[in-house]
Amino acid sequence: MGQKGNLMTYRPDIMVLDATIRDGGLVNNFFFEDEFVRELYEANIKAGVDYMEFGYKASKDLFDPKEFGKWKFCDEEDIRAIVGENLTDVKIAVMADVGRTDYEKDIIDKKDSVIDMIRIATYVNTIPAAIEMVEYCHEKGYETSVNIMAISTASGRDIEQALELLCQSSVDVIYLVDSYGSLYPEQIRYFTELYVEAAEKHGKKIGIHAHNNQQMAFANTIEATAHGASYLDATMMGIGRGAGNCMVEALLGFLKNPKYRLVYVLRFVETYMLELKKKGITWGYDVPYLLTGLLNQHPRTAIDKIKADDTRYARYYTELWDREH
């Protein structure tokens, strides 16, 4: 396979997806101010970002709308209050989790919606349910992606079978998701090539969603890009659960397509992201995340340690190690 593109040229097939509201919403339960979301939308338009993900289409039966901000549910009228008819080049995405979405009720015909893409998040063992959702959304007229989460804990054979099934479906984009931030660049290269090889002959695109537990989110994103991924997730200042994500500002700096305008991202970051930090919203690399990433575990215990300001790293490492055996 080898490398696609080089550092001097750009690939017009690259799509940058801003997941600030969706992945950042996991930090603040989706309680973003309207001004924040509107300014983010404006910044993405000016910066040349290709997709903006507004949040989840979560089931109001399973999740109490009083406990979450509106971007957990992404009602059509809430998105329209920000984007109107969205007469711009930015496409609008939402995420729908397998088993946590009333998609037959909440996902309406594309002709009545400003949403362009439904991103279906699944573990490798719920691929058939994901494909049902893909076909439903595709029928309704949407672009779709399937984001296979936590591949670092799945077996190689399961991933290959998942790819085979997805390649027979109507899905447009298959995402490689390093949920635990545990993969190193050489593993990202391996997985990207596996995905690209399976998907290319079926006309599917490959995406990458990286986490920063080991400070690898940006590095892994550009490694996946060099090896054929074309849908690249990032968030402003890397906001996201735990250690967060690849930073939009780093990614746009790296990409050579002149349509991307970093300065508009920086303007948003210096005003709105720093304000979130001042309000005490915390995310980003820290030693406990390094340790869960290293041991390929969910970061939830690391989040607890950081909230409790428990910095006994050596003891925590020993605890994590015990949990493995």
Add this chain to the structure above:
Amino acid sequence: MGQKGNLMTYRPDIMVLDATIRDGGLVNNFFFEDEFVRELYEANIKAGVDYMEFGYKASKDLFDPKEFGKWKFCDEEDIRAIVGENLTDVKIAVMADVGRTDYEKDIIDKKDSVIDMIRIATYVNTIPAAIEMVEYCHEKGYETSVNIMAISTASGRDIEQALELLCQSSVDVIYLVDSYGSLYPEQIRYFTELYVEAAEKHGKKIGIHAHNNQQMAFANTIEATAHGASYLDATMMGIGRGAGNCMVEALLGFLKNPKYRLVYVLRFVETYMLELKKKGITWGYDVPYLLTGLLNQHPRTAIDKIKADDTRYARYYTELWDREH
């Protein structure tokens, strides 16, 4: 060339060098407490770190000893006050800058010193002076490295000529140094393979010293490792000028040689590195460093912005861009 080693095995030729005091000294003018240095030394012994760099052998004629801590000068008796005769597996290194060291006066016979390795830092245009220092130190009985700084701003032909000259010298290790933290993993692969190809047939080793301006220090270090570098610089919690360095705790987590014991690094970090942070010593990734890294510039203006708490990133980016043209 391709890859050396894989993620399941380990290469016994790997050497980890802890540069905490030397690169960290650039943050606090080398004013580390004796207890800090002694505990770091003990931690490195227990953790299986191969080399510990104590600081610079700077000229007392050019630098006023009243303005700097003692590790700017690394007098023999100051190192001995920490390590005694150093009857351990940790080797002791110091750095000597071309043009800033009175090496004929300050570097004594190896038989009278506990220092094992002299690391000579040079720009590509002062290689002949670096080689003079190499031959002097080699004659005195030391291991030597030459650390070619700022290769991201040097011409390819100059780097090739520097490598040719160094391969004819007595130097043991040639270091690839990404001073501005501006290189991406694919460039690191290119440079590492260039260095390895030149050096291998002369029995020289290759080292990597990465900076974290674009959050690439750890990623670039392991990429260089995978492509043949064997001397790997890191610092505790990544301390170092500006955005800092590759973190020892991340690197030891990655390496598979069972002689490395991460828990002792974590113990040091949670006690002594967090204490430095509490005292207000600042280092680590921040947006201004991303921008100087991206534009391949020295981080000094970014350090100024951060000291002044000037977060007008968009304006700063425009200023940096103007400076380029």
